[in-house]
Amino acid sequence: MxxxxxxxxxxxxxxxxxxxxxxxxxxxxxxxxxxxxxxxxxxxxxxxxxxxxxxxxxxxxxxxxxxxxxxxxxxxxxxxxxxxxxxxxxxxxxxxxxxxxxxxxxxxxxxxxxxxxxxxxxxxxxxxxxxxxxxxxxxxxAPLVPIGDALLFPEYDYCINLGGIANVSFSQNDKRLAFDICACNMLLNTLANSVGNAYDNNGEMARSGSLQPDLLQQLNAPVYFTAPAPKSLGKEWVLEHSLEAIAAHKSSIPDKLHTTCHHIAFQIKQALPKLHERQHRVLLTGGGAFNLYLVELLQEYLGEQYSVEVPEPEVVSFxxxxxxxxxxxxxxxxxxxxxxxxxxxxxxxxxxxxxxx
Structure with missing residues (x-):
């Protein structure tokens, strides 16, 4: 019944x-x-x-x-x-x-x-x-969402949430695995807030900026990114390892947003193991999924073997x-x-x- x-x-x-x-x-x-x-x-x-x-x-x-x-x-x-x-x-x-x-x-x-x-x-x-x-x-x-991902969204190979912190869950060798990848909206919204915006609408400011290689290198440097799971991130870590580097860099807000989007997309790419030969379906939710520039960049980093899918807005948001x-x-x-x-x-x-x- x-x-x-x-x-x-x-x-x-x-x-x-x-x-x-x-x-x-x-x-x-x-x-x-x-x-x-x-x-x-x-x-x-x-x-x-x-x-x-x-x-x-x-x-x-x-x-x-x-x-x-x-x-x-x-x-x-x-x-x-x-x-x-x-x-x-x-x-x-x-x-x-x-x-x-x-x-x-x-x-x-x-x-x-x-x-x-x-x-x-x-x-x-x-x-x-x-x-x-x-x-x-x-x-x-943490993360707590993986069992929900497995039982409510079984058709996807990876479930990625682009919230304050980006995280991923997936099944491998009959086990559900998951971990926090990197800071996401905590960085993007902080930068948008600094110029009076609640967020970077559609990623338009980020799209208008240019890549700052030295900042990107700093953002990608922490050993957390290469550490094995299980692992998770908190606000304290983000402040020390990401927000301080962004604040100290002498570049424009659009340039910082642009570079941060590259950092997020790169770290997500690094975090996803190859599970099989067929195309991988990636479910993308959370506020960052409304950032069109970040979504396009992520698809570019992942390549054709991955299909990045953003569902209806209610699922993205809730x-x-x-x-x-x-x-x-x-x-x-x-x-x-x-x-x-x-x-x-x-x-x-x-x-x-x-x-x-």
Whole structure:
């Protein structure tokens, strides 16, 4: 028999472009999972909230806990409005939260947005805190999306998300593998912000710039890029190894954007192993998939053996919210949602805390 669930997925990315709220139907039929996107919205953060999220890593313990609670309350209130607006009855909410710290080598990964406060204000059950158990088991706590990629998008050889950080997942030798590749929108949006734009529309500024070989060499230099998986990146690493190099370089913003796009495309090419002789299908999602120049450049770097495919805009924008809705569903069902082959943990695990209201 078919089994269906209705779930709200929430995602806030490192690029600080807002809170993604999406309502999905997830159905298990004929031993396969099928998804349907029903309603979506992206809530743009206020300048005050952006500043708080950006500066949270410098807060003392008391300030951070207060923000953890107040941001959870904000999320819960937005979910309640979303539910009332669309007159829906979700089974539960799955929230990734907003990452403030991710240093798994120090056993630290913290996602802002207290699940108890979300549940209390949304008046719905909440699944959250997906990373902690995996880190406790010796893993990276990231990436988390690969099991969703494998079960919801099985027709693609590679699933690449161009979010604040670019990551990839794929199957090789009957194992699902995944890792963070490099910073993406964290770099591109920071550069666009410096000239008063939220982002580089269609990559037009980047297209108008010229390549800066010395900057490209600096961006490609960190040993992380040649280190084996499992591996993941946090905001702290990006600041030290990428943003500082970009800020220090004496060139125009278009030139920096142009060079950064080459860096991203090159690192993605380096990250993709050749799986077979036929053409490889590449699913491209996340905000960076709207950057036409970056997409064209990536196809150029990968060559004809790879087909870079950008799906319909709702999937591009809300795939991460979908994946976390699905991870929450697996947690709800008591099934594995985090793979040791991806994170390096001692075992596959069922990550996530549940708050009932």
């Amino acid at each position: 078919d089994t269906s669930y209705h779930v709200i997925g929430l995602m806030s990315g490192t690029s600080l472009d807002g809170l993604d709220i999406a309502y999905f139907r997830l159905t298990y039929t004929n031993e396969n999972w099928i998804y349907k996107i029903l309603h979506t919205n992206t809530l743009t953060y206020s300048d005050i909230l952006i500043e708080s999220l950006r500066d949270a890593e410098t807060y003392n313990a008391l300030e951070l806990i207060r923000l953890h609670h107040s941001y959870g309350k904000y999320i819960g209130q937005q979910v309640q409005r979303f539910v009332q607006q669309h007159e829906i009855r979700p089974d539960f909410v799955a929230s990734h939260g907003h990452t403030i710290f991710h240093q798994p080598e120090k056993h630290v990964s913290f996602q802002l947005g207290d699940g108890a406060y979300i549940a209390a204000n949304a008046c719905l059950p909440v699944v959250c805190d997906f990373r902690t158990l995996d880190i406790a088991l010796g893993g990276q706590g 795939k991460e919210a979908l994946i976390f809705a699905f991870l929450g569903l697996l947690r709800w069902r008591g099934e594995h949602n985090c793979l040791r082959s991806v994170t390096g943990a001692s075992q596959d695990n069922i990550g996530g805390s549940i708050y009932l209201c």
